[in-house]
Amino acid sequence: MDGSALLAQFEPKPTGKVVEYQRQLFQARISPCGKYLIASGYDATVQRWDISGDEIKPLIPLTGHNAWVQCLAYIPQTERIITADSWGQLAVWSYVDESPTPIWKNDAAHDGWIRAVAASPDGKIIATGGNDFTVRLWSAEDGSLIKELPHPDKVFSLAFHPAGTSLASGDLKGIIRDWDIAAGSVKREFDAKVLYQFDRIQDCGGVRHIAFDAAGKQFVCTGQKTPGGGFSTGFPCALLYDWETGQLIQEMQVGANDDGFAYDALIHPTGFVMATTCAFPGKGFVWLWKPGEDKPFYQSNSIPNGRSISLHPDGRRLALLVSVAPNANGRQLVDGVYQGGSSKIHILEYAPVEASVPANS
């Protein structure tokens, strides 16, 4: 299928359904059953909505975390979700309960900021990583520690290979490691160093997200090419790799150097990469890129500042989380009140596909 045919079939279009939340959110994911939309927040909560009907209904949020809940992941084969916060707390919940409480939690799973969580395809192992230079593997069932993997740098992203024997970890310095889960050792490294730069006196960038295709033949990682400090300028970028050979298939750089980070991406069942980008207000876009082409077949900032994108299992709908947070020096009061940032989750829609849909976390 060429670009124009892909565009005709997969151009995301607003449905008019928008969830508004008064605080900023990091990541919104549609559940494997398709009924729930769950999002992690800067406000230490995990918000839930029922998106199965004509109206989007807010549900009781998951509470009890501290500070930022940057990451979440559904546990395959279950109705459970993992959440983790920046103070080191890890929790597993039944997301279908009316008023969820943690099935188990660990208040000190890591020393500080947990930046990434992932669940194995069989739903038995949870991987976590963050600022304490460690990846930990946990029993998804009861939270017992299975293995501790010292990591050479801060862990920014994690993803299990669909075969379940490997775990990919992305770090601050742009290295992706292929861990043999059984042995607890690194089998090989992938070079994603274009997503890192020591700019003047600051470490900048990092591998912000990793996602495999359903068959486990390829994976995509995201971030910012030649990232800088200060205004954090750099080109949004996704890198697509062949898992078996370890070769970089394509570097997908989009936009200008003030379009921020590519925060999220997935490989669509038909093979194209879908990603979203966020920077200052009005910056960043959603793009769809067929590997082998020299540019995206779709790129739009009609809904800018996308932080995450998630596919519904029906293959037709998408949840696009965007940040609505002004930037300005000084007090900039609105009606005498100092405003914080907020978020919106847009439900988008495109034509159906027949292939199965992978989750990107």
Place this chain on the structure above:
Amino acid sequence: MNWQSLKNSALCQPGEHRLSRRRMLGTVAAGAAGLGFSRFLDPAIAEEVRANDKQVILIWLDGGMSQLESWDPKPNTQFGGPFRAIPTSVPGIEVCELLKHTAKQMHHLAVLRSVCTQDNSHSAGVARINRGDPKDRGVVYPFLGSAVAKLLGPTSSGMPPYIWIKPYSGGFKSSDAGFLGAKYGALALGDGKPPENLLLNESISVTDNELRNELRAKFNQRYAVGRRKEWTEANSYVYDLAHTLMSREELFDESTLSDRDRERYGTHELGRHLLLARKMAETGVRFVKVNSYHWDSHGDNFNACDSLIPQFDKPFAALIEDLVERGLMEKVLVIVMSEFGRTPRINSHVGRDHWPEAWSIAMGGAGIKKGIVSGKTNAEGTFVDGPEHDIGHLFHTWFRALGVPPEQMEYDNHGQPLPVANEMCGPVEELLA
């Protein structure tokens, strides 16, 4: 950087950075305004001040360090960010976890959390904060380092009174001096390196060098005829400063550093520069300014802080530890500040912008109370809760801490009496020992 895209931004403009950098690099010649004297309104105090052995180390984190990720954490609040607050060596005082080494030295330090200043741009903020925000009287006031160099003069060590350790270029930077005249500018050590050609060339004997200096003095006398004193005086003064440093080459010899110092201060830029600042203070330099640039985290603030603040934290804690260990903390005033803090609001680029409304300045040492926090912000850290303190209050506080009572002194700018600190302000008494 796509500057074009920033032109319509509500954030700092590219031109401000250029202007600010010009000012900081001191390419604008100062001193033309005249020669500023200082005079004491009470002669008894004058004697006391001149016998003063107080010194200053000012650490300037250019661009603005986030108060929420350092001295005034607001954990688990709307604007609190991802980091934890940790206890310090002073029960009841907490700082951000990124200051884990400094936290152990808190009993030597004081933090003012009620700083509220006037400018949210770099170009205006850098100058105003460094000059103490004096009332506008049509003159350019000196930066704090030049003011101290003027009011207290060199110490008995004979070392230059004002040394500026900074990244990039060095040289003599007269722009800090304002109306005091070029002589009171800063001798800048670019990247902590000594001035070029500091050491005597091996081919020149000591005797030849003395003869050469005599000849230079004669040329200077001839050059001075018919010229303004402040210019000729500054020229020879700079040469004399360099000459003084020639005898202290060991200060710049990194091969003599102990493993302990290398480990605690680090080998990165700010660590090396803070270690050099300690050595300069030990040798008796009256005022040492250490600049670090690129703290302006409009985007990706929390990863920026995660990278930057530890580069300050560990060597700063080592500096305090060493000053205490050497018995210098009682006479060296240490100040940590920027031109402003950073916005509580986290923008869509996960950054914090400029925020002069409510931020923090840390200090310790000479004349400053130990182990206290003064002032506070509201629960979300958006505004000061209680009395606000501008930089003018802090200049009064620091002058008092240094034994220079601002109300007893004034500058004499060609007959124009000028207060040494903004007369609308007074010291923050709670900070004074």
